[in-house]
Amino acid sequence: MTGQNAARHRTTNWINSESNNRTTYGPHDWNWKGLNGTMPVYPKLLQEAGYRTIHVGKAHFGCIGSEGEDPRNVGFDVNIGGNSIGQPGSYYGEWGYGWLKGNQSRAVPGLEKYHGSDVFLTDALTLEAEAEMTKAIQEGKPFYLNMSHYAVHQPFEADQRYLNKYKDSGKGHMAEAFATLVEGMDKSLGDLMQYLEEQGVAENTLILFLGDNGGDAPLGGPADYGSSAPLRGKKGSEYEGGVRVPFIAAWAKPDAKNKFQKKYPIAQNAVQLQQGTVMDLYPTILSVAHVKPPKHYALDGADLKKLFQGKEDKKHRDDFLMHFPHGEHRANYFTTYRKGDWKLIYYYHPETTGIPTWKLYNLKDDPYEKTEVSAEYPEKTASMIEQMKDRLKEENALYPEE
Numbered sequence: 001m002t003g004q005n006a007a008r009h010r011t012t013n014w015i016n017s018e019s020n021n022r023t024t025y026g027p028h029d030w031n032w033k034g035l036n037g038t039m040p041v042y043p044k045l046l047q048e049a050g051y052r053t054i055h056v057g058k059a060h061f062g063c064i065g066s067e068g069e070d071p072r073n074v075g076f077d078v079n080i081g082g083n084s085i086g087q088p089g090s091y092y093g094e095w096g097y098g099w100l101k102g103n104q105s106r107a108v109p110g111l112e113k114y115h116g117s118d119v120f121l122t123d124a125l126t127l128e129a130e131a132e133m134t135k136a137i138q139e140g141k142p143f144y145l146n147m148s149h150y151a152v153h154q155p156f157e158a159d160q161r162y163l164n165k166y167k168d169s170g171k172g173h174m175a176e177a178f179a180t181l182v183e184g185m186d187k188s189l190g191d192l193m194q195y196l197e198e199q200g201v202a203e204n205t206l207i208l209f210l211g212d213n214g215g216d217a218p219l220g221g222p223a224d225y226g227s228s229a230p231l232r233g234k235k236g237s238e239y240e241g242g243v244r245v246p247f248i249a250a251w252a253k254p255d256a257k258n259k260f261q262k263k264y265p266i267a268q269n270a271v272q273l274q275q276g277t278v279m280d281l282y283p284t285i286l287s288v289a290h291v292k293p294p295k296h297y298a299l300d301g302a303d304l305k306k307l308f309q310g311k312e313d314k315k316h317r318d319d320f321l322m323h324f325p326h327g328e329h330r331a332n333y334f335t336t337y338r339k340g341d342w343k344l345i346y347y348y349h350p351e352t353t354g355i356p357t358w359k360l361y362n363l364k365d366d367p368y369e370k371t372e373v374s375a376e377y378p379e380k381t382a383s384m385i386e387q388m389k390d391r392l393k394e395e396n397a398l399y400p401e402e
Contacts, residue, residue: 001041003282007323007397017084025350026326027398034062044075052136057148060086088150093119122184152181174218202253211245222330236330267310337388344384350400
């Protein structure tokens with residue numbers, strides 16, 4: 001939403017709705033309240049440019065009582081199902097998505113007409129998204145849809161339509177339920193693409209499909225090779241399985257003669273191996289819409305236009321910083337810094353000695369982080385630490401507090 005690294009905007013932990021979860025040694029001044037109405041997030045800029053901006057599903061932009069609790073305060077014309085919660089009370093329409101049964105403190109708002117029905121949450125959100133896009137099309141307005149499914153977040157409740165495919169997998173009931181959530185989300189994307197085709201707007205619609213965290217399948221621990229295999233780790237961990245996500249960019253219906261696609265071509269059936277980050281979405285989406293970001297606004301991402309064409313972009317930055325100055329999670333009080341093929345993991349240890357330790361990996365030779373090589377490459381390690389510190393200083397980062 002911001003185009004900025006978390007170290008810069010300071011929402012460096014997930015946001016607990018009810019209470020400040022800075023954790024024991026986390027920085028007191030971290031941004032628990034999340035987004036606010038003064039931030040020039042890209043939905044607001046699209047809204048000002050005449051787009052109908054639609055949010056559907058999980059928001060989790062701020063805590064209870066914050067401006068970010070309601071997406072309509074931060075640039076969206078429409079909000080369906082989003083507030084401060086980060087997971088649903090239930091996926092089942094029969095349970096009212098948490099209002100009738102399940103975790104009522106995380107009940108999904110605004111879907112009362114589906115309560116008591118057999119409509120799975122993923123499908124309810126898809127139907128609502130289609131209804132809101134229809135309004136924009138009828139009004140003759142361009143639209144931006146932030147389709148943010150609660151799937152595949154916990155609770156891992158099985159979508160019974162798909163469960164037979166995964167029974168007796170040997171992976172356990174939770175993993176089988178997780179697989180049904182994935183399939184339901186896949187169906188949702190297919191339904192939306194079919195809808196765009198039927199409405200005659202597929203050629204004019206760009207789809208960006210990606211995850212917001214590493215895999216969280218209930219397979220193995222945060223440092224294992226399970227959830228995100230063959231990568232190590234999972235959501236919330238310092239390893240590549242915790243930060244790498246799938247990302248697919250495509251026009252909903254490729255057409256080389258389409259005027260929008262001519263201006264922003266995307267290679268078909270191609271794999272781009274050069275690194276991109278979630279921070280690149282802000283300038284990329286604005287570029288597609290021909291909307292300029294505010295002057296003097298600090299952006300940590302860049303337009304992916306050249307990468308989407310399947311080309312190398314030598315100007316695109318080759319480093320990535322993830323700063324987590326909090327604890328009581330799958331990994332605690334750390335920063336990871338990647339520069340080219342090298343990756344540094346830096347631990348602060350405020351809960352014990354306060355003396356930092358680190359790990360170094362060469363991801364080109366060791367993409368699955370099996371061999372720690374800081375002792376073999378002391379000069380490279382020292383250089384990576386200094387570059388990490390420079391980046392943290394540039395972004396005015398906060399640190400664990402003893």
